Amino acid sequence: MAHQIDPDIRLIERFLFDEAQMLDDRRFNEWLSLFSDNGWYWVPITADQDNPFDTVSIIYDDRKLLETRVRRLNNVNIHAESPPPRTSRIIGNVILENVDQAAGNYDISSRFQLVEFRGDKQRLFAGSMRHVLRPEDVGFVIQGKRINLVNSDGMLEGITTLL
Amino acid sequence: MDIDQLVQPERVHRRVYNDPEIFERELEKIFSVTWIFVGHVSQVPNPGNFFCTDIARQPVVMARHNDGAVKVLFNRCGHRGAQVVSPESGSAETFRCCYHGWEYAMDGKLLAVPQPRGYEESNVRPGDPAYGMAPVPRVAEYRGFVFASLSLTGTSLPEFLGPIASSIDDMVDRSPDGEIEVAGGIARHLYHGNWKLVFENLCDGLHPNCVHQSSIEAAQQQDDAVFSDGAGEIGVRQMRQNGAPWEFWENQVGSWAYQFGHSYLGDYHDDAKLVAARFDPSFADYFKAMEAAKGKERTQEILGVTRWNTNIYPTISFMSQFRQLRVIRPVSVDKTEVLGFCFRLKGAPEKMFHDTIRFANITNAVASPVLTDDLETYARIRRGLTTNGNDWIAMARGLGRDIEEADGGRCAENGLSELHIRNMFDAWSGYMVA
Numbered sequence: 097m098a099h100q101i102d103p104d105i106r107l108i109e110r111f112l113f114d115e116a117q118m119l120d121d122r123r124f125n126e127w128l129s130l131f132s133d134n135g136w137y138w139v140p141i142t143a144d145q146d147n148p149f150d151t152v153s154i155i156y157d158d159r160k161l162l163e164t165r166v167r168r169l170n171n172v173n174i175h176a177e178s179p180p181p182r183t184s185r186i187i188g189n190v191i192l193e194n195v196d197q198a199a200g201n202y203d204i205s206s207r208f209q210l211v212e213f214r215g216d217k218q219r220l221f222a223g224s225m226r227h228v229l230r231p232e233d234v235g236f237v238i239q240g241k242r243i244n245l246v247n248s249d250g251m252l253e254g255i256t257t258l259l
Numbered sequence: 260m261d262i263d264q265l266v267q268p269e270r271v272h273r274r275v276y277n278d279p280e281i282f283e284r285e286l287e288k289i290f291s292v293t294w295i296f297v298g299h300v301s302q303v304p305n306p307g308n309f310f311c312t313d314i315a316r317q318p319v320v321m322a323r324h325n326d327g328a329v330k331v332l333f334n335r336c337g338h339r340g341a342q343v344v345s346p347e348s349g350s351a352e353t354f355r356c357c358y359h360g361w362e363y364a365m366d367g368k369l370l371a372v373p374q375p376r377g378y379e380e381s382n383v384r385p386g387d388p389a390y391g392m393a394p395v396p397r398v399a400e401y402r403g404f405v406f407a408s409l410s411l412t413g414t415s416l417p418e419f420l421g422p423i424a425s426s427i428d429d430m431v432d433r434s435p436d437g438e439i440e441v442a443g444g445i446a447r448h449l450y451h452g453n454w455k456l457v458f459e460n461l462c463d464g465l466h467p468n469c470v471h472q473s474s475i476e477a478a479q480q481q482d483d484a485v486f487s488d489g490a491g492e493i494g495v496r497q498m499r500q501n502g503a504p505w506e507f508w509e510n511q512v513g514s515w516a517y518q519f520g521h522s523y524l525g526d527y528h529d530d531a532k533l534v535a536a537r538f539d540p541s542f543a544d545y546f547k548a549m550e551a552a553k554g555k556e557r558t559q560e561i562l563g564v565t566r567w568n569t570n571i572y573p574t575i576s577f578m579s580q581f582r583q584l585r586v587i588r589p590v591s592v593d594k595t596e597v598l599g600f601c602f603r604l605k606g607a608p609e610k611m612f613h614d615t616i617r618f619a620n621i622t623n624a625v626a627s628p629v630l631t632d633d634l635e636t637y638a639r640i641r642r643g644l645t646t647n648g649n650d651w652i653a654m655a656r657g658l659g660r661d662i663e664e665a666d667g668g669r670c671a672e673n674g675l676s677e678l679h680i681r682n683m684f685d686a687w688s689g690y691m692v693a
Contacts, residue, residue, distance in 0.1 A: 132508055134487055150612065151444045151622060158489070161490050164495055167480060173470070173473045175635045175639075252625045253625070254634035
């Protein structure tokens with residue numbers, strides 16, 4: 097499929113909004129299906145971390161680990177999500193940073209704020225995201241997603257919510 | 260109730276986990292007395308390098324002095340008391356206080372006081388130890404592991420470690436160059452629960468099948484043909500291993516306990532299960548490097564050690580096979596910080612270090628599919644222990660079935676025993692009533 101050189105940013109925004117809605121709705125399998133067969137999902141600990149292989153991360157999942165992570169979230173015996181968290185997220189400042197002509201990918205940056213409530217505790221997560229999107233006939237496939245939390249190197253409590 | 264009535268042979272009173280007075284007494288009688296792990300020498304390789312941490316909730320800094328020695332100082336200005344070193348780690352010519360600019364050498368010596376006029380009639384002079392950054396009373400090192408004690412007197416480090424020093428040997432000996440280094444950043448987390456819970460849990464062979472059921476089942480159902488760049492292979496394998504059947508824990512896993520609360524879980528994994536071992540090309544290279552450096556026989560001996568988690572009570576838990584170390588820092592009676600460090604084996608193929616990182620992401624990361632269920636369990640223990648319905652917490656499993664060892668340690672009946680918990684409370688009682 098020949099990708100658009102100058103894609104419609106509104107379509108990209110809509111894709112990110114739909115993705116956020118899936119996560120808030122806990123439609124995890126549907127969310128997983130957005131990723132390519134070798135897609136990756138990465139939440140580094142330091143903002144300038146340039147690779148996930150020689151430095152520890154909050155999350156670094158290749159496709160196999162991401163499948164296992166999502167399957168666990170669907171497992172009824174997941175104690176850390178009993179009761180499950182509820183989330184609401186806002187995505188904004190969506191910018192097309194780069195078009196990788198060779199790979200046919202769009203490099204998209206955005207900002208997010210996410211409120212999570214579980215049991216008796218409400219938490220606020222915020223940060224920036226980087227999506228590597230590959231245009232398809234209809235919509236996009238996520239080749240990679242990186243989330244930089246503003247407090248990624250702070251002392252955090254357990255996180256099961258997908259960012 | 261007296262301290263010595265809080266611990267019985269097969270159970271402990273809930274106050275040891277949730278009474279703020281008991282916690283303060285622990286800081287005074289345990290953390291301010293015994294040997295506390297501060298860091299590893301590789302975190303401060305060159306003069307001027309420093310790393311900040313806490314001992315008994317007090318800020319300290321480990322630094323490499325110009326003479327090459329590793330110093331541990333209280334992180335406090337001799338002038339008005341401000342914390343001097345603020346970043347967690349880094350490198351500096353001198354330590355300079357933000358308040359009035361007093362400057363210190365890496366051994367805490369006061370080097371310079373700006374605007375010295377006005378101190379003529381006082382005792383304030385550069386070099387006066389009373390106005391320096393005070394060194395902690397005792398610092399000692401075992402094979403690069405730096406420990407400090409806030410007490411001038413007491414057990415020596417070799418005496419304190421005793422036979423458990425062999426677990427540090429196990430970590431260091433696996434390096435073809437005989438040296439390891441902290442690398443790859445720090446994975447941190449915080450939980451609302453007592454500090455003792457994490458030590459109890461890390462050598463608890465009984466919990467994985469229950470606590471980690473969700474990740475075990477998710478991993479068991481994972482299609483192996485799906486693409487992995489290595490992260491999934493390590494992660495899924497470990498989650499499946501947590502689901503080893505009870506017979507495995509009973510028959511193939513052992514638990515050993517020593518004086519001062521130390522213990523380890525052994526014979527759990529073997530290297531074949533861990534790193535695809537002899538079938539992995541990088542492991543073959545590692546094998547060659549080891550044999551070249553240490554000879555065939557010694558290599559077999561080193562890699563034949565199959566220890567899992569070792570607890571050096573009351574500050575660290577570590578394991579050699581994936582080269583991980585957790586530092587447990589008590590904050591309050593129901594708040595604990597955990598720092599996860601990774602080690603690189605010098606002289607080993609870099610892929611082994613990447614596997615170390617992959618393993619850390621699965622076991623120590625705050626969003627780990629494994630760890631998060633442990634943290635939920637600690638939170639529920641905290642909540643459960645607020646009830647007045649039952650004051651006691653059991654540690655009875657395997658009681659009366661321990662075997663005395665020649666080295667003074669005790670071997671549990673099997674890997675499902677709670678010997679390590681009873682052993683920690685033996686030490687705890689000794690410290691607390693002293």
